[in-house]
Amino acid sequence: MLDVQALPLPYFLLRVRVAAMEPAEPGQFVMVAGANRPEPYLRRAFSVYDQEAAADGSLVISLLGKVIGRGTEALAACLPGERIPVLGPLGRGFHSVASRISGYDGSGSGRAALVAGGIGSAGLGLLAQALARAGRSFDFFYGGRSAEDLVEAETFRRLSERTGGRLVKTTEDGSAGERGLITVPLKAGLRAGAGYTTVCTCGPHGLMAAVAGIAAASGVVGEAATETPMGCGYGACLGCAVTLKNGGYALCCRQGPVFRLDEVAW
Amino acid sequence: MSGDAARRSSPDLSTRVGPLRLQNPILTASGTFGYGLEFADRADLHRLGGLVTKGLSLEPLAGNPPVRIAETRGGMLNSIGLQNIGVDRFLSDVLPGLKDLPPKVIVNLFGYAQDEYVRLAERVDPYEGVAAVELNVSCPNVSKGGIEFGHDPEILAGLVRRVRSATGKPIVVKLSPNVTSPQDLGRAAKDGGADILSAVNTFVGMAIDTATMRPVLSTVRGGLSGPAIKPLALRIVFDVAREVDLPVIGIGGIETVDDVLEFLLAGASAVQVGTALFRDPRTAERLVDGLRERLRTGGIPSVDSLIGAAARPE
Numbered sequence: 001m002l003d004v005q006a007l008p009l010p011y012f013l014l015r016v017r018v019a020a021m022e023p024a025e026p027g028q029f030v031m032v033a034g035a036n037r038p039e040p041y042l043r044r045a046f047s048v049y050d051q052e053a054a055a056d057g058s059l060v061i062s063l064l065g066k067v068i069g070r071g072t073e074a075l076a077a078c079l080p081g082e083r084i085p086v087l088g089p090l091g092r093g094f095h096s097v098a099s100r101i102s103g104y105d106g107s108g109s110g111r112a113a114l115v116a117g118g119i120g121s122a123g124l125g126l127l128a129q130a131l132a133r134a135g136r137s138f139d140f141f142y143g144g145r146s147a148e149d150l151v152e153a154e155t156f157r158r159l160s161e162r163t164g165g166r167l168v169k170t171t172e173d174g175s176a177g178e179r180g181l182i183t184v185p186l187k188a189g190l191r192a193g194a195g196y197t198t199v200c201t202c203g204p205h206g207l208m209a210a211v212a213g214i215a216a217a218s219g220v221v222g223e224a225a226t227e228t229p230m231g232c233g234y235g236a237c238l239g240c241a242v243t244l245k246n247g248g249y250a251l252c253c254r255q256g257p258v259f260r261l262d263e264v265a266w
Numbered sequence: 267m268s269g270d271a272a273r274r275s276s277p278d279l280s281t282r283v284g285p286l287r288l289q290n291p292i293l294t295a296s297g298t299f300g301y302g303l304e305f306a307d308r309a310d311l312h313r314l315g316g317l318v319t320k321g322l323s324l325e326p327l328a329g330n331p332p333v334r335i336a337e338t339r340g341g342m343l344n345s346i347g348l349q350n351i352g353v354d355r356f357l358s359d360v361l362p363g364l365k366d367l368p369p370k371v372i373v374n375l376f377g378y379a380q381d382e383y384v385r386l387a388e389r390v391d392p393y394e395g396v397a398a399v400e401l402n403v404s405c406p407n408v409s410k411g412g413i414e415f416g417h418d419p420e421i422l423a424g425l426v427r428r429v430r431s432a433t434g435k436p437i438v439v440k441l442s443p444n445v446t447s448p449q450d451l452g453r454a455a456k457d458g459g460a461d462i463l464s465a466v467n468t469f470v471g472m473a474i475d476t477a478t479m480r481p482v483l484s485t486v487r488g489g490l491s492g493p494a495i496k497p498l499a500l501r502i503v504f505d506v507a508r509e510v511d512l513p514v515i516g517i518g519g520i521e522t523v524d525d526v527l528e529f530l531l532a533g534a535s536a537v538q539v540g541t542a543l544f545r546d547p548r549t550a551e552r553l554v555d556g557l558r559e560r561l562r563t564g565g566i567p568s569v570d571s572l573i574g575a576a577a578r579p580e
Contacts, residue, residue: 033545041492042337043545085546231335231342232544234308236299238320238346239335249328249349 002060003080008148010067011119012076013049017060018086024048024061026127027093027202027225027258031233032063034074035082044071045230045253047202048089049125049152061086064122064152090233091257094127094200094223110197111165112138113222114156115186115211117203118149121156123225123257124202128159137163139189139196143182143207147175183210190218198222199261209266222261228252277561279554281315281569283535284461284513285436286398289368290315291530291569292554295517295540296374296400296440297321297346299547301360308547313554314369318538319356321376321402324385326352336473336482341492341519341541343471345485348376353389365395372438376402380415380425387432399435401426401460404442404467416442416467419454426458436461438515441506443495444470448502452510464515464538465506466499491541493519500532507533508577521549523556530569531576 005013016032024030031043050062067076078084112131114124121142131138140156150169153176157167168185169177178185190196199222201211208224215222231237233253240252243265250256279290293316299305302317311317329349336343351359356373364371373396377383383401390396403416403425415425422439429437439455441448443466452463468489473482499518507514516534520526521542529537542549557569566572 038493039339040337041339041341041541041545087547229333229335229337231344232547234547235304236547237335237344237544238297238329238349239342239344241329241332241334241349243331249331 004076004078007151011148011151012065012067014063014065014075014078015060016063016084016086017054017058019058021059021061021086022089023051023053023059024089024126025093025095026130027095027123027223028089028091028126029233029257030061030063030086030088030090031230032075032084032086033071034078035084037074040070040074042071042231043085043087043233044075045090045227045233045257047123047125047225049122050129051126062125064119064125066119087233091253092255094225094258111195112136113141113186113189113194113196113199114138114160115141115182115199115201115203115207116143116156117182117201117207118144119151120201120203120207120225121150121152122202124200125152125155127200128156132159132162135163137165139165139168139194141168141170141182141186141189142177143170143203144176145172147171150176181210182207183214186211187214190214190220196220200224201261205266208261212261212264212266215261223258224261224264225258226252226256226264277558277567279315279558279561279569281536283515286316286370286462288315288370288536290554290557291536292526292550292557293318293369293372293515293536293538294543294550295538296402298540298543301351301356301364302369302371303360303363305547310548310551312368313551315536315554316370316372316397317364318372318400319374320350321348321374322350322353322356322386323348323376323378324353324382324389326350326355331484333482333484336488338471338473338490338492338494340494341490342544343473343483343488343490344468345483345488347485353386357390357393361393361395365393370397371395372398372400374400374402374440380428383415383425384428384432387429387435391433391435396435398438398462399429399433400438400440400464401429402440402467404440404444416440416451417445419450422451423454423458426455426460430459438462438464440467441465441502442467443498443502449506449509452506452512456510456512460512462513462515463506463510464517466502466518469495469498491519493521495519496525500528503529503534504532504577507574520553521545523553523560526553526557527560527572530572531574533574533577535573
């Protein structure tokens, strides 16, 4: 643990040095827990929000979190210098749609809409960076209840503007951006021909379900970084089932957490 | 042998569990480590004493709808619903990769009817790589079958007898803790011809989401596992080991070397590690190292000398 940055409550940013970990792909996650704490019992899944290779060959990952329960409380209470367990990188990230159509690998064409709800922005951090690096233009739609929920707005403004895109904010109380839900400007953007060929989203279930509907109605493909209660994060407990449209189940931790918008039974 | 290698192999942890000879008494429990092979990059499979597969049925099963798990104090509830790839795919795709590894492969079998257990046992019987079968007669997460076989001594004895006639493999019967007297079921399993008992499966429990005011799990009830159940499981292992003349494999919230020792002292000949693997996939191998270290520093010559020591008169 390098440092814990207390962001406006209840948000926090952990920077952790991991000795032996492959860099994460956009959308991948790690399982982490507080230092030497027997409780809560299970580790917690965190998207890798940011990462950088250190000079000594180790990797420093950043985890953007929100205190919502015992697990996140324990993590937010970590102290610099403490050793915490980290397992990862895990799961399958944004790849199918993102790389084929609006590829962060530079192979595709077209623009992307990234849609985050609150702390869901953590799941889009590496994707936004990758798109910016590849010179793929994207707009970042960032919705929250209130201004303090748009915790990394400036980062996403910078990244999107670098690609010729923009940051669009909404809050339910009108304290930042337009008052209302983020799906409203997303719909408007699609209607106005903003040139999106893909939509990638991470946030509350209701938001992702709405984005899937909007994307389908506009004939745009996309992906969502989903979240379910997770036991192990590496495919052993089979606890993190996501119901698919074909009636089957997929494991969020192994086949996901990123799924095509049109394959999940929202 | 280098100093390190010597330390890694001494004292000898090998142990006998009925007809099974294990390189050490640490196994992974059914449903907590898949089929083993898929985690070869996350754990050193070579160092396990044994590996019990996810419960296998005749046909693949998709499992229960979400929500399937709920964290609790000191553990978790699960209602996975026996999601598995089916016995045939296990035998053709997975077993070949496991059969030459040092850990003994115990195949956990589950059926909705007695006939299905018999057919499953017949199916795995010809495979040399299968060291034993473990009968899941106590899964709390399926609406029919399974659990009823594990709750009635007469039915259980009859089921084990039929499986006995279908296979020459050692038969492990996994006992349910959700009965008044698990030792009665253990005795029935022995009467039917079981070679080994494993104890215990998960305890039936539930959790309620106070925000939605609804049960957390889609199936309402689930199986409780983790450190929370250790004292309960230990008591059952103690009673079963004393009262039934069969070797016992202890299961229930095992996470530390002391947990392993407690189960051995209570009368278990080996243990299965389960939910702790969800926290750390290397738990089992860590326990192998820790147990060896403890035996060495304690001047304890073998695992055998510990088994049941707590039940002997002073």
